[in-house]
Amino acid sequence: MALAQVESLTFSYANTTQDVLHDVNLSVEAGQFVLLIGQSGCGKTTLLRHLKSALTPYGTRSGVVRFDGRALADVPLAEQARRVGFVLQNPDNQIVTDKVWHELAFGLESLGVPTPVIRRRVAEMASFFGIGEWYHRDVDTLSGGQKQLLNLAAVMTMQPDLLVLDEPTAQLDPIAAVDFLAATKRINDELGTTVLVTEHRLETAFPLSDRVVVMSAGRVVADATPHTVGAVLARHADPMVTALPAAARLALALDGVDNSSAPVSIREGRTYLRQKLAENPDSASVTSVPDLRYERGLGSHAGTSTDKTSVSTGIITANDVWFRYERNGDDVLRGVDLEIRAGEFACVVGGNGSGKTTTLGVLSGLHKPYRGKVRILGLDPVKAKGMELFRAGLSVVPQDPQTLFMRNTIGDDLDDAASRQYTDRDERREAVERAAATAEITSLLSRHPYDVSGGEQQRAALAMALLTNPKLLLLDEPTKGMDAFFKASLAEVLQKLVDSGMTILMVSHDVEFAAAYTSRCLLFFDGGVVAEGTPREFFAGNSFYTTAANRLGRGLVPGAVTVTDLVDYYRALSAESV
Amino acid sequence: MSTSVKTRLTWLFALVGIVAVITLGVLFPFDRNYYFIALAVITLSMLPFLAAFEGRKPEAREIVTIAVLTALAVAGRAAFFMLPQFKPGMAIVILAGVGLGRESGFVVGVLHGFISNFIFGQGPWTPWQMFSYALCGFLAGVFFSRSAERHSGFSSPLQKTLLIIYGALATFVIYGLLVDSASVLIWSSEFTWSAARAIYLSGIPFNAVHAFATAVFLTLLSTLIVERLTRLKTRYGLFQPH
Amino acid sequence: MRDADAFSSLHPAVLFGYFVLIVGVNVVFMHPLVLGISFLGALAYAAYLVRWAGLRKLLPGLLIMMVIAALFNPIFNHRGVTMLFYWNDNPITLEAIIYGGVAALMIGSVLLWFVSYNKVMTSDKFLCVFGHVVPALSLIFAMVLRFVPRYFAQAKRIAAAQRGIGRDVASGSWYARARHGSAVLSIMLTWALENAVDTSDSMLARGYGLPGRTAYTDFKVRERDFMAALALGGSGLVVVVAIVAGVLHAEYFPAYAVGDWSVAAWLALGAWMLICAAPLLLGLREEAVWRSLRSNL
Structure with a gap:
């Protein structure tokens, strides 16, 4: 018998007529690790929320949700609270109290569990997750990854049978995300807890799952094992195919839809690729790479933009820049040297604490370096008075777009942002419409900024930045929490801006995005730039901090950065040997 | 025992307590009996409100909203540390009363007075501050929450002007008078008019700045907060049973 | 998180009761010796908790408050039989001056106890209570x-x-x-x-709103909490009884008089002294233990 079962569920939100969920059927067997995927806005979150009465959204619905054989409405709320655990996207918002120990105990308090029992359960969970060390700390002192782990542990103290996770790693950096997903897998393996999770980080989540359910526009379109789901999607020509892990995409490209056990992890993918190449008689002797230089998308813009502006000097230059936040603190930037030329789409990648975001702060004059020289748009940000830098054409898109909204509609917020540049009302309206069109949010102008998705908020923030008529755009982690499709369309928007003559410098953890869309990458480590180059040079030169496709092909297909490179290489080889 | 019975009992207890304290204090005078009587009276008069709040077991959304507003008021007091008396706290307490009703105004007031002193230091003045904030928030709810509800915000500029005037007056008269009276009782053995006059006069500039700040922050924030709270109420069913 | 000192590691309920007792007696009972002892105890304990560096920041404000209290009463209160001189056509009496001095002690000790309170009674302890x-x-x-x-x-x-x-x-x-x-x-x-x-x-x-919610606290009640509650509660009872029964007694108007110095009165004062010194004594004892442990290493 299934632990949780959704039977022909159709749902639309109050005051709307469009179905968010349409005839959805899903059954989750006890002990499974189920991955639920789909484009943003496909109804994943709405579906998950139907698994708990306390979170079920208001609206009209038909169909039944069953838990442990009973209609959910008949399962007492206390039993639901205990047996169905929920972890949401934002680590900070979910934490209720100020102390780690209190947060761990919160659920058990609600259930009316006496103190000695709470003490024991909390101790057990703290030990299981290894959070004994920060048990007495203020929640405030934890990192994002630790906070989300705390949210998970705080749910696990109630010993749920079903753990529901709604994009739990969207706000985490890649390393914390991997740690978090590993923790959920451990819960699944060692405690037998059933897990239902939605994720955009498919590269990590696929290998952990027993089953992958795909949703599209409110319907379940595929329900298969991770190894076969790619083929199912490909048969329907579903766009989610492009979001699959690199290994699965490679297998789809080489074998078509017939492969009944496509690789999903890098390890499986490498074994698969090795076999494929071995089938090919000449592969062992390959030393020279077939011409991979007809790159598609990748790096192609780099050529044009640098050619166009090869005479221009750097729009940003930094020489030996040192910075620390506090006089007695550690140096965060330790001799940063970098140059960004006009017309570039450059990306700074690197781990947490490598100084990426701090560098943006120094460039925009928010932080003052104590040594070294910075020039940006011909000005020294340390000496630039007031908003001189911003009048000269600098604009910064913040990591968290919610730091910009204060009006009832996105249109009003854009209007505000334009008020400095455009005093004439009609001109201002035109400018707002133009910026909205560029950022592709024209249809959202009348929406409340908090009613749209994170990706849409990010674009609204971009439009606000564009309204200051920048020549140079700095972006901090613009792809955070976005799915593959949102990233692709954001990349298009940014590329258009670069084509129109703007220079873009972004800071990101997102290696795949940097590889696929930017014209130059810089690797930050320990407060300085340690490597740089076009994405192709850059990622081909890295072995570990690189794209999934590069890791797949390492030592097998030299210089491959994208799945397309791998496929092209294989095809070229096959053609040669025929 | 039903909650309404409990609440009524608390009222009764508080009322009897207040009468008893005053009677005892007058019949058996001791050193500083005025201070003691006053302290007991305001503490007892806060009890029924808080008991009523506890008694009806407020739901999660209400608790969070009250916590958010209180935290904003507390953080505001800390953020404007460099400007003495120029704080947004009273404005936020008043707007809690307007947006969420008189009881919530009272609760946010009590909590703001109490919790912000964990940062600024507790002292004999704490109960008076708690009570004064609470009273201002409560009265704001009595006078303004209905109309804010009906118009889902301040549609009429007159309402907003009236609220700003109320805010400035309440801060100057209610808060100023109560907290300064506490000072009189703390400093001197008994309540003499000459002593009170000296304290009230010296308090005027401080209270005036405080009232001015409240008016400024009400001007800036009243529409915004009431609109946001209304949005939460309609969109997320805040304070509505499932 | 570490407690500020040995006293702070007592159960929050004991700590809260302690401060209610000590501040209550301070605020209500204007006895020069009681307040003097309390002032010294509060000053010593506050100094122990926040050290000289912390105290140095507090002292100016504290002194100003105390001076105002000392001046406030003679200026506005003209009762008392021993008239000393006229100031602005108002009689200044010896009794009012004495009362002002005692009021200054009261204000000073209450403020100093609150310094310790803010350090000891952290918000999580308050929540526990x-x-x-x-x-x-x-x-x-x-x-x-x-x-x-x-x-x-x-x-x-x-x-x-x-x-x-x-x-x-x-x-x-x-x-x-x-x-x-x-x-x-x-x-x-x-x-x-x-x-x-x-x-x-x-x-x-996580089930908030279900009936029967419990309140978990990370603080455990230990034997030393019982002992401390017993000792402090017992001493407190002696003091309160002594005050109510009039054994300890002080009056200022119309004439200054401090009650008889019976054995019972001295006993009550001793109990009060014990109460006021207890936090510091506990802290010093534990430090001594640490020192001897370290020297034995």
Whole structure:
């Protein structure tokens, strides 16, 4: 018998007529690790929320949700609270109290569990997750990854049978995300807890799952094992195919839809690729790479933009820049040297604490370096008075777009942002419409900024930045929490801006995005730039901090950065040997 | 025992307590009996409100909203540390009363007075501050929450002007008078008019700045907060049973 | 997290009871010796907790308050039989001056006890005491403590983000700055209220609102808490009984008189002295133990 079962569920939100969920059927067997995927806005979150009465959204619905054989409405709320655990996207918002120990105990308090029992359960969970060390700390002192782990542990103290996770790693950096997903897998393996999770980080989540359910526009379109789901999607020509892990995409490209056990992890993918190449008689002797230089998308813009502006000097230059936040603190930037030329789409990648975001702060004059020289748009940000830098054409898109909204509609917020540049009302309206069109949010102008998705908020923030008529755009982690499709369309928007003559410098953890869309990458480590180059040079030169496709092909297909490179290489080889 | 019975009992207890304290204090005078009587009276008069709040077991959304507003008021007091008396706290307490009703105004007031002193230091003045904030928030709810509800915000500029005037007056008269009276009782053995006059006069500039700040922050924030709270109420069913 | 000292590691209920007793007696009972002992005890313990560096910051304010208290009473209170001189046509009496001095001691010791209170009775301890009594308000309290530092961090981020699109709080005309400042405030408010929905969902998901909620506390009641409660409670009872029975007694008007010095009175004073010195003694004893342990290593 299934632990949780959704039977022909159709749902639309109050005051709307469009179905968010349409005839959805899903059954989750006890002990499974189920991955639920789909484009943003496909109804994943709405579906998950139907698994708990306390979170079920208001609206009209038909169909039944069953838990442990009973209609959910008949399962007492206390039993639901205990047996169905929920972890949401934002680590900070979910934490209720100020102390780690209190947060761990919160659920058990609600259930009316006496103190000695709470003490024991909390101790057990703290030990299981290894959070004994920060048990007495203020929640405030934890990192994002630790906070989300705390949210998970705080749910696990109630010993749920079903753990529901709604994009739990969207706000985490890649390393914390991997740690978090590993923790959920451990819960699944060692405690037998059933897990239902939605994720955009498919590269990590696929290998952990027993089953992958795909949703599209409110319907379940595929329900298969991770190894076969790619083929199912490909048969329907579903766009989610492009979001699959690199290994699965490679297998789809080489074998078509017939492969009944496509690789999903890098390890499986490498074994698969090795076999494929071995089938090919000449592969062992390959030393020279077939011409991979007809790159598609990748790096192609780099050529044009640098050619166009090869005479221009750097729009940003930094020489030996040192910075620390506090006089007695550690140096965060330790001799940063970098140059960004006009017309570039450059990306700074690197781990947490490598100084990426701090560098943006120094460039925009928010932080003052104590040594070294910075020039940006011909000005020294340390000496630039007031908003001189911003009048000269600098604009910064913040990591968290919610730091910009204060009006009832996105249109009003854009209007505000334009008020400095455009005093004439009609001109201002035109400018707002133009910026909205560029950022592709024209249809959202009348929406409340908090009613749209994170990706849409990010674009609204971009439009606000564009309204200051920048020549140079700095972006901090613009792809955070976005799915593959949102990233692709954001990349298009940014590329258009670069084509129109703007220079873009972004800071990101997102290696795949940097590889696929930017014209130059810089690797930050320990407060300085340690490597740089076009994405192709850059990622081909890295072995570990690189794209999934590069890791797949390492030592097998030299210089491959994208799945397309791998496929092209294989095809070229096959053609040669025929 | 039903909650309404409990609440009524608390009222009764508080009322009897207040009468008893005053009677005892007058019949058996001791050193500083005025201070003691006053302290007991305001503490007892806060009890029924808080008991009523506890008694009806407020739901999660209400608790969070009250916590958010209180935290904003507390953080505001800390953020404007460099400007003495120029704080947004009273404005936020008043707007809690307007947006969420008189009881919530009272609760946010009590909590703001109490919790912000964990940062600024507790002292004999704490109960008076708690009570004064609470009273201002409560009265704001009595006078303004209905109309804010009906118009889902301040549609009429007159309402907003009236609220700003109320805010400035309440801060100057209610808060100023109560907290300064506490000072009189703390400093001197008994309540003499000459002593009170000296304290009230010296308090005027401080209270005036405080009232001015409240008016400024009400001007800036009243529409915004009431609109946001209304949005939460309609969109997320805040304070509505499932 | 470490407790401030040995006394602070007692159970919060004991600590809270201690401060209620000591501040209560201070505020209500104006006896020069009682207040003198209390003042010395409070000063010594505050000095022990915040050290000289902390005390140095407090002392000027404290002295000003005490001086005002000492002057306030003779200026506005003209009762008392021993008239000394006229000031602004008002009689200044010896009794009022003495009363002013005692009032200064009262103010000083209350303020100093509150210095220790703020250090010892941290918010989580307060919550431990009141979590059972007022669960909803206590929870709000804990949430406020969670939100305040978060709001500060967010306000900083908002100001930086606003600067990034050309609205700086720290530059431009007075009017522009005020406008940008109020924008930060508006964004902050909107953000805080909108994100609160997530928080309440997280509470609901973990069963908040179900009947029979318990209040967990990380503090355990140990044997030494009973001992401390017994010792302090016993001494407190002796003092309170002595006050109510009039064994300890002081009056200022019309004439200054401090009660008889019976054995019972001295006994009560001894108990009071024990109470006022207890926190410091506990701390010093534990430090001595540490020192002997270290020297034995």
